[in-house]
Amino acid sequence: MILENNKSEGMIRVPHEARNLIRTGQWKGQTSGVTPTYVQGNLVILPKEDAFDFLRYCFQNPKPCPVIGISEPGDPSLPMLGEDIDIRFDVPAYRVFEHGQMRKVERIDGVWRDDLVSFVIGCSFSFEGALQEVDLDVRHISQGRNVPMFKTNIETSPAGKFSGKLVVTMRPFKPIDAITSVQVSADFARVHGAPVHIGSAKDIGITDLSKPDFGDPVEIKDGELPVFWACGVTPQLAVRNANIPFFITHEPGCMLITDIKNSKMSLS
Amino acid sequence: MILENNKSEGMIRVPHEARNLIRTGQWKGQTSGVTPTYVQGNLVILPKEDAFDFLRYCFQNPKPCPVIGISEPGDPSLPMLGEDIDIRFDVPAYRVFEHGQMRKVERIDGVWRDDLVSFVIGCSFSFEGALQEVDLDVRHISQGRNVPMFKTNIETSPAGKFSGKLVVTMRPFKPIDAITSVQVSADFARVHGAPVHIGSAKDIGITDLSKPDFGDPVEIKDGELPVFWACGVTPQLAVRNANIPFFITHEPGCMLITDIKNSKMSLS
Numbered sequence: 417m418i419l420e421n422n423k424s425e426g427m428i429r430v431p432h433e434a435r436n437l438i439r440t441g442q443w444k445g446q447t448s449g450v451t452p453t454y455v456q457g458n459l460v461i462l463p464k465e466d467a468f469d470f471l472r473y474c475f476q477n478p479k480p481c482p483v484i485g486i487s488e489p490g491d492p493s494l495p496m497l498g499e500d501i502d503i504r505f506d507v508p509a510y511r512v513f514e515h516g517q518m519r520k521v522e523r524i525d526g527v528w529r530d531d532l533v534s535f536v537i538g539c540s541f542s543f544e545g546a547l548q549e550v551d552l553d554v555r556h557i558s559q560g561r562n563v564p565m566f567k568t569n570i571e572t573s574p575a576g577k578f579s580g581k582l583v584v585t586m587r588p589f590k591p592i593d594a595i596t597s598v599q600v601s602a603d604f605a606r607v608h609g610a611p612v613h614i615g616s617a618k619d620i621g622i623t624d625l626s627k628p629d630f631g632d633p634v635e636i637k638d639g640e641l642p643v644f645w646a647c648g649v650t651p652q653l654a655v656r657n658a659n660i661p662f663f664i665t666h667e668p669g670c671m672l673i674t675d676i677k678n679s680k681m682s683l684s
Numbered sequence: 685m686i687l688e689n690n691k692s693e694g695m696i697r698v699p700h701e702a703r704n705l706i707r708t709g710q711w712k713g714q715t716s717g718v719t720p721t722y723v724q725g726n727l728v729i730l731p732k733e734d735a736f737d738f739l740r741y742c743f744q745n746p747k748p749c750p751v752i753g754i755s756e757p758g759d760p761s762l763p764m765l766g767e768d769i770d771i772r773f774d775v776p777a778y779r780v781f782e783h784g785q786m787r788k789v790e791r792i793d794g795v796w797r798d799d800l801v802s803f804v805i806g807c808s809f810s811f812e813g814a815l816q817e818v819d820l821d822v823r824h825i826s827q828g829r830n831v832p833m834f835k836t837n838i839e840t841s842p843a844g845k846f847s848g849k850l851v852v853t854m855r856p857f858k859p860i861d862a863i864t865s866v867q868v869s870a871d872f873a874r875v876h877g878a879p880v881h882i883g884s885a886k887d888i889g890i891t892d893l894s895k896p897d898f899g900d901p902v903e904i905k906d907g908e909l910p911v912f913w914a915c916g917v918t919p920q921l922a923v924r925n926a927n928i929p930f931f932i933t934h935e936p937g938c939m940l941i942t943d944i945k946n947s948k949m950s951l952s
Binding site: 464471475483486496 | 735736751754764801843844873
């Protein structure tokens with residue numbers, strides 16, 4: 417397939433080119449590794465009626481919910497993230513939730529409404545490159561897997577209907593590398609920032625690190641500490657918990673590719 | 685007066701004590717220098733109807749509008765900023781705007797409504813202590829004045845009804861101190877962060893540095909550069925520009941004193 421070839425040859429380096437391939441149906445599936453120097457975002461689309469409480473939820477929980485873009489109500493563009501973005505077409509796959517029923521679609525122009533607000537939420541992809549730059553072994557990448565994600569027993573701060581447990585990603589490191597990982601990720605204040613926990617998984621309600629709630633398990637070597645970061649799946653759970661009749665998210669792994677460089681996520 | 689004595693003796697060091705004095709009418713007027721290690725915030729109170737667009741405005745303009753607290757609609761508490769805060773009483777003076785008419789009051793329980801949402805926005809007081817810690821001469825403090833504030837020709841990013849020019853504060857420094865001021869304030873990502881401009885005032889539409897639009901002029905010594913930071917007066921102007929029929933702000937200088945340490949404003 418042309419696009420897989422493109423990907424394996426590393427040819428999709430420009431976000432608007434990647435979005436155009438997605439928009440025209442030439443690129444389907446996960447976006448991991450596509451335009452790796454640019455920020456990719458999680459997507460939540462809600463009616464305006466619930467938008468304030470959702471944004472308030474994100475504000476109260478900035479580590480799991482680092483909002484990087486918000487649309488005008490009814491407007492499918494997101495000029496702060498990319499001049500040509502049309503959120504109805506530019507994500508490879510969406511999940512549409514209507515009255516608790518979920519269906520997967522490849523475009524959402526058919527269900528678009530004038531009251532819908534798009535929220536784009538940052539993702540840890542943005543600091544993983546920086547971890548690798550300082551020669552840390554980001555295990556799920558070196559093992560070719562999805563990052564392991566776990567539901568913790570930590571309650572997020574509720575806002576209106578939105579509430580739920582904190583979800584975390586886990587990356588194992590030797591102690592000295594764990595310290596470096598704190599330093600490096602802390603610089604990425606705009607996308608999850610420093611870890612939320614280090615060491616004992618039980619402390620945060622995780623009973624078995626080999627059985628993640630989402631994503632894949634990764635190897636933890638002797639002497640390594642698990643390091644836990646707040647995860648962008650948290651707001652997706654909060655939206656599901658809110659029982660609102662209509663909302664849309666991206667299909668996990670099928671992210672919005674933005675024009676923002678990852679390195680900008682470290683600027684104050 | 686007991687409280688001025690308290691202040692001059694530096695006795696009000698605990699935020700809840702300061703708020704209690706304000707709440708009971710024993711402390712009136714400006715809060716500059718009260719509990720100096722704790723974050724003080726600008727206040728905007730709006731009906732919920734306009735809250736999403738205002739929060740979106742703040743999100744789109746994070747440097748002038750660093751939101752540090754949001755209330756539940758109708759709820760006068762702000763537990764994330766201080767367990768005992770009651771926003772109807774805990775600011776020394778308020779401005780109530782009704783249909784374009786402004787009046788100054790010392791409490792707002794009489795005009796409180798079930799649909800009001802409080803927004804607390806960070807203030808540059810939080811990094812001025814850090815500038816002084818590294819021996820920078822923060823001129824308006826050494827001259828015992830209010831910080832000079834200027835309306836620029838820079839448009840903020842509009843959201844719904846909310847729009848307007850960026851307002852900046854100005855602090856003059858020798859070039860080497862100007863560089864240090866960038867380093868130090870950049871760490872305070874959660875309260876205005878790094879400056880927005882340095883050097884030529886004309887570049888950002890300021891014609892006379894001796895005539896600030898708000899606050900007091902300060903001396904600029906030979907060889908000093910003016911350094912400009914985004915200012916929390918910006919959202920106040922945006923709210924006035926929005927022509928909404930009812931909103932409340934604090935009286936300039938009469939801030940909300942929170943339980944958050946200034947040093948926390950540098951954590952990601």
